[in-house]
Amino acid sequence: MAKRRRVGNLLALAVLAALVERPRHPYEIAAVLRARGKDQDMPIKWGSLYTVVANLERHGLVAAVESGRQGRRPERTVYRITEAGRAELVDWTRELVAVPEREQPRFEAGLSVLGVLRPDEALELLRQRLDRLEAQLAAQRAALAGHAREVPRIFLIEAEYDLAVREAEATWVRGLLDELTTGALPGLAEWRAWHETGAVPPEWADLADRGTEPHGGLADLADRGTEPHGDLADLADRGTEPHGDLADLAERGTEPH
Amino acid sequence: MAKRRRVGNLLALAVLAALVERPRHPYEIAAVLRARGKDQDMPIKWGSLYTVVANLERHGLVAAVESGRQGRRPERTVYRITEAGRAELVDWTRELVAVPEREQPRFEAGLSVLGVLRPDEALELLRQRLDRLEAQLAAQRAALAGHAREVPRIFLIEAEYDLAVREAEATWVRGLLDELTTGALPGLAEWRAWHETGAVPPEWADLADRGTEPHGGLADLADRGTEPHGDLADLADRGTEPHGDLADLAERGTEPH
DNA sequence: AGCGTAATACTCGTCTACGAGTAATCGGCG
DNA sequence: CGCCGATTACTCGTAGACGAGTATTACGCT
Numbered sequence A, B: 001m002a003k004r005r006r007v008g009n010l011l012a013l014a015v016l017a018a019l020v021e022r023p024r025h026p027y028e029i030a031a032v033l034r035a036r037g038k039d040q041d042m043p044i045k046w047g048s049l050y051t052v053v054a055n056l057e058r059h060g061l062v063a064a065v066e067s068g069r070q071g072r073r074p075e076r077t078v079y080r081i082t083e084a085g086r087a088e089l090v091d092w093t094r095e096l097v098a099v100p101e102r103e104q105p106r107f108e109a110g111l112s113v114l115g116v117l118r119p120d121e122a123l124e125l126l127r128q129r130l131d132r133l134e135a136q137l138a139a140q141r142a143a144l145a146g147h148a149r150e151v152p153r154i155f156l157i158e159a160e161y162d163l164a165v166r167e168a169e170a171t172w173v174r175g176l177l178d179e180l181t182t183g184a185l186p187g188l189a190e191w192r193a194w195h196e197t198g199a200v201p202p203e204w205a206d207l208a209d210r211g212t213e214p215h216g217g218l219a220d221l222a223d224r225g226t227e228p229h230g231d232l233a234d235l236a237d238r239g240t241e242p243h244g245d246l247a248d249l250a251e252r253g254t255e256p257h
Numbered sequence C: 001a002g003c004g005t006a007a008t009a010c011t012c013g014t015c016t017a018c019g020a021g022t023a024a025t026c027g028g029c030g
Numbered sequence D: 001c002g003c004c005g006a007t008t009a010c011t012c013g014t015a016g017a018c019g020a021g022t023a024t025t026a027c028g029c030t
Helices: A010-021 A026-035 A046-058 A083-098 A106-112 A119-148 A153-182 A188-197 A202-209 A231-239 A244-253 B010-021 B026-035 B046-058 B083-098 B106-112 B119-148 B153-182 B188-197 B219-225 B232-237 B246-252
Strands: A062-067 A077-081 B062-067 B077-081
Touching (some): A010 A062, A010 B106, A026 A046, A046 A077, A083 B106, A083 B119, A106 B010, A106 B083, A119 A153, A153 B106, A188 A202, B010 B046, B010 B062, B010 B077, B010 B083, B077 B083, B119 B153, B119 B188
Antiparallel strands (some): A062 A077, B062 B077
């Protein structure tokens, strides 16, 4: 699963889809994508477009049809999709639809380091996200409803999907916000205390060390102390580090926010 | 918003977060990330790790503390986070949390070209996705429940978020599947007919050529004066090949399925 | 004691993404 | 009818992402 594509950029998928209808030159492809609102979720990157088309050609997925100037416009190359390209488009689509891939949304990355902010600031920022999210959702819903009157729903499924997922996100954020305001979230008090005093709460002291041992992994939490040699020396080193934790604490004192 | 980061890779965020606790050498950072399950959503790319650390150092966000071999292990460089790095971490986190960014999920890309598949194949593939999704969800739920016994929920919110969003995805897919099996989805019959006969259904004929005229796409920029979103009606183009082009016609004869 | 395997800690080179620039052409206006 | 700004169509350089490889050390097993 997730076979390596000769041309991996998703822009290539859009290019192939645009060329399946008829041969076009790159700039026209860009125009079509823009006209279809593709540039909303994926602003067109010119460098990538030409690289991607060139790569598609190199791999025989598209082929140049004609070149040279027509009318009075600058020179340009028109490409058509090849049989291999058509096959790639279909196969790629199959994979994208059938295989759920773990992705890495930026918000999730943000959540994973949320602890670096003070809880009340986190609360405020989450509120902002929710506001923006709701505004975007309202706009999306309106746009979708408008288009649903002109076009069969089949053509709108990716918009519907996007809407559904983002609604779920909004709901989830709302729930988290609620737990933060009511103080229901376990660990909240320690989080707050840590930011106020600068000291790691005793309940969390051992959590920081996970996976720092060689051969690491959660498993050897249990193994600690029975580890024969070498690893313990390593841990000892850490304790005697010239400016290790002290420097860290010193800096935290001067930290602005 | 979405200010350009000196080091844009999200891996850099994880690195900064790992260094905030204490100075570490790159390999140890990787070990920590792995131990915390970060490699689940983002398998560790060695090349990127060292490039990212080097870039962080170049921009003064981290600094080398010591180098040379300790114990009997190979040489290594230990890095600590700097004041600037701490500021960047905090600022970046703020942005990631507060600003919802339209992303480009692979599944959505797949949906947007779903028309290239026959409806019954699409149905089958969506079923496969749902199966896999449910299996993954079950595993995630179990893992989360396991961790929840050892660690305060605060450390698990990104996993909870991921779970919530993927559950929403599963629900949405289930709904779509239902509409496809019952035939309730408007446009389904035409989609099927098009794949069986190769002819564009008359209902869609007029939707076909929007935004493709030379000079076009841009010409209707005027229409969009009020709404920044493109005219989604143009989505109708998808999968409606005009039968005018010689190269295109020649190839279509040899097209499989 | 010696061998094989696993883990450690990187390095290097290729391949890709992308944006800032550039040159040609068009269309409109005075 | 010639100039100006917008549009068209692309090029190129740089920075980044990434994986395959490499060398060293530890450890179990016989």
